[in-house]
Amino acid sequence: MEPPPPPPQVAKMNLSSPSSRPPPPKVARMTLSSPPPPPLPPSLVSMSGDTCDPQDGVCDRISELPSNILCSILFLLPIKEAGRTTTLSTRWRQVFVYSPVDLDDEKVSKRRLAGRPSEITANANRVAVITRIVAAHRGPICRVRLAKTRFHGDGDNTYGGVGLATDLFVGRNVEELILHSTHSVQFFPADRLRSLHLIGCAWFPSQPPAATFSRIKELTLRGVKISEPDLHALMEQCPMLEDLTLSSYHEEGRRGSMHHEQVDIARFLVRSNSLRNLSLELCSLAELVVVDAPNLEHLLGITIPHQRNRCAVILAHAPKLQNLGCLCTHFNLLFYKTYRIEGTDVLLPVARPPIRSMKILSVRVNLWDLGRLGGLARAAAWPGEASWSTMVRRCGVTDGLADSAVAVGQLMGSDTARSAQGGVVRR
Amino acid sequence: MAAGKPVVMVTLVSSDGQSFQLLEEAALLSAMVRDTIQIGQGRGPAGIPIRNITGQTLSMVVVYCNKHYTAAAAADGDDAADEEKKVANKKQLREWDEQFINLEQDKLYDILVAANNLGIDGLVDLCCWRFADMMKGKSASEIRVKLGIRDDFTSEQRAQIEKDSPWVWSRTT
Numbered sequence: 001m002e003p004p005p006p007p008p009q010v011a012k013m014n015l016s017s018p019s020s021r022p023p024p025p026k027v028a029r030m031t032l033s034s035p036p037p038p039p040l041p042p043s044l045v046s047m048s049g050d051t052c053d054p055q056d057g058v059c060d061r062i063s064e065l066p067s068n069i070l071c072s073i074l075f076l077l078p079i080k081e082a083g084r085t086t087t088l089s090t091r092w093r094q095v096f097v098y099s100p101v102d103l104d105d106e107k108v109s110k111r112r113l114a115g116r117p118s119e120i121t122a123n124a125n126r127v128a129v130i131t132r133i134v135a136a137h138r139g140p141i142c143r144v145r146l147a148k149t150r151f152h153g154d155g156d157n158t159y160g161g162v163g164l165a166t167d168l169f170v171g172r173n174v175e176e177l178i179l180h181s182t183h184s185v186q187f188f189p190a191d192r193l194r195s196l197h198l199i200g201c202a203w204f205p206s207q208p209p210a211a212t213f214s215r216i217k218e219l220t221l222r223g224v225k226i227s228e229p230d231l232h233a234l235m236e237q238c239p240m241l242e243d244l245t246l247s248s249y250h251e252e253g254r255r256g257s258m259h260h261e262q263v264d265i266a267r268f269l270v271r272s273n274s275l276r277n278l279s280l281e282l283c284s285l286a287e288l289v290v291v292d293a294p295n296l297e298h299l300l301g302i303t304i305p306h307q308r309n310r311c312a313v314i315l316a317h318a319p320k321l322q323n324l325g326c327l328c329t330h331f332n333l334l335f336y337k338t339y340r341i342e343g344t345d346v347l348l349p350v351a352r353p354p355i356r357s358m359k360i361l362s363v364r365v366n367l368w369d370l371g372r373l374g375g376l377a378r379a380a381a382w383p384g385e386a387s388w389s390t391m392v393r394r395c396g397v398t399d400g401l402a403d404s405a406v407a408v409g410q411l412m413g414s415d416t417a418r419s420a421q422g423g424v425v426r427r
Numbered sequence: 428m429a430a431g432k433p434v435v436m437v438t439l440v441s442s443d444g445q446s447f448q449l450l451e452e453a454a455l456l457s458a459m460v461r462d463t464i465q466i467g468q469g470r471g472p473a474g475i476p477i478r479n480i481t482g483q484t485l486s487m488v489v490v491y492c493n494k495h496y497t498a499a500a501a502a503d504g505d506d507a508a509d510e511e512k513k514v515a516n517k518k519q520l521r522e523w524d525e526q527f528i529n530l531e532q533d534k535l536y537d538i539l540v541a542a543n544n545l546g547i548d549g550l551v552d553l554c555c556w557r558f559a560d561m562m563k564g565k566s567a568s569e570i571r572v573k574l575g576i577r578d579d580f581t582s583e584q585r586a587q588i589e590k591d592s593p594w595v596w597s598r599t600t
Binding site: 085 | 533543551556558559560562563567571574575576578579580
């Protein structure tokens, strides 16, 4: 059976349209000069679409809507259902081809996998289907999710080298890209890309094209094998990055079992003018240095619950940091300041924490360690004006936290403490 | 928003002569109103005439604008980074939206066309969402019946489609 192709040859069909067809609706722009279709007389308005005779043409108000609106409607449907609207009428046949689409390889080819073909055949099928869709569709492809399909030339010949051509999506206005379980990533220049999620990718190219990341705001790397220098190079390529998530864990398959990937990042230096949220779940991380992050507000997930890692956190310049967590009792929070000595930036320890913007500090402690909390407050050397009271609550989280509790330093008043609880759980 | 600001009202006049007063800031959700005020018109007692939109439809649009303006102002008011509360408020607004847009089709068309002409993006998106919801999970003929779409294919065209893409006729994905 043929893979589902998008409807071709729209123009040809229109030429042969019957004379009984109503005149094509005008595309109304958002101005007063082009009026919408005139309001219907009350007698017709009261008739609902379900009961009206489709032959009288009056009730087909949806087809009179401007193309941009119909495109927006189609974008909200799964691609296959959107494609099916091409069989509604000649008008709808034109709309889909130019509408923006959301391409998901699992949805595109699900039906074809019913007979459980070998992965080699399935991969080849998916590649063929996606290639045909992208070639035939003329609208923007806003969101691309590839959970199984491979890129061509990823250095792995298990599948006979069959894979998507890297340049397939170039110039197609991809804004969101989600790559899951792809053995390796082949990036393509995408100047509109604002969100990139990589999940479980075996390696990260050491020199991805800069044009991929120039406008990216959200970056998630879960279980992605990336080296320390590559990560730092990547950060420099993302001048607009606001949200960054780095994790050693990723979910696998439908059942969502968590997989752990060895990601060797021991030291992470954060330098970013745009970064606001940083979330880390890296087992290997031993030292986190926030060198310069003038807009960083949330720094979360430094300690992984069931790992007894001790990550040192060095804060040099994070003047807007509000939320810091979760640290462990043996935490090593150090406050440094950048000094410029003979032309080079040098980090030197300072006695007092320079961050007055901090609202929430969350710390994990073992229940038998509660006595340490007072010492903890002193150890943090918090400014005297902040009242330090402790709030301890057992965590109902399933990851072996039974012997632990979460302590939240309440610095600003009870409101903050309440949201602090949320902050801890959200992590 | 700023408490010291004087309260400015604008009047929108529907095609059948009904007038609606609302806060200028709420009316500014509409790109059309924004443009009109920017060129220095519409602040007078005569108000802004809204052509092709009846009072019945305009009243709904005004309700939407007021609600969304109030919600945005409230969110601006407590600038404390209380994420939980923000999420809850957002959810509440979304529920209100869904309730608001749960209308019969004819009203929905009127509102969608009005929102498009007035340039209220949020309301356009909301209406589109509602229509998409109506179409979801339905076969082509079911959609045609539901929305009253005329099937104007010739038999040759139909045969061609059937031949080119047999998958579009199946209902399940």
